[in-house]
Amino acid sequence: MEILRSVVVLLHLVGFAVLFGAWVTEAVSRRIRFTRVMDWGLTIAGVAGLILAAPWGIDYELNYVKLGIKFAILVVIGALLGIGSARQRRTGSLPPVMFWLVGILTLANAAIAVLW
Ligand code: HEM
Numbered sequence: 001m002e003i004l005r006s007v008v009v010l011l012h013l014v015g016f017a018v019l020f021g022a023w024v025t026e027a028v029s030r031r032i033r034f035t036r037v038m039d040w041g042l043t044i045a046g047v048a049g050l051i052l053a054a055p056w057g058i059d060y061e062l063n064y065v066k067l068g069i070k071f072a073i074l075v076v077i078g079a080l081l082g083i084g085s086a087r088q089r090r091t092g093s094l095p096p097v098m099f100w101l102v103g104i105l106t107l108a109n110a111a112i113a114v115l116w
Helices: 002-028 036-052 064-091 096-115
Strands: none
Touching: 002 036, 002 096, 036 064, 064 096
16 A cells, blocks of 8 residues: 555656656746646646545545645646646747746645645
């Protein structure tokens, strides 16, 4: 059970790496745009995160305030990616604030996980 939970944590980290890595790639190349890879990263991190939010394979209490905040941030990132990608397809450009928010909120979720 414990090893299975560790595998899901690993998947969760892969999702984070894919989302944040895809975002950093665009930011460093000075391309203000969302990519499909970001959607995949968020989906992987989100599904694995929800599985980890259930109390299995651990002998301590989960912090549901922390998990609730992480979930709310995930929903906001998802909305930004969804609305932003649609806008990008329609107009050919993405408002920079949406792009930067996705990077900041992704990092914020990782920081909450590690520092709280
Ligand atoms: C963009 C979204 C997210 C990012 C970037 C993210 C990032 C991370 C990172 C980096 C860790 C590793 C922390 C560590 O090993 O100390 C972690 C752990 C965790 N995350 Fe997330 N997370 C996200 C969304 C979520 C969501 C939506 C949930 C559930 C509501 C969640 C639940 C958890 C749990 C339960 C752990 C602890 C795993 C354990 O040690 O058992 N995460 N997250």
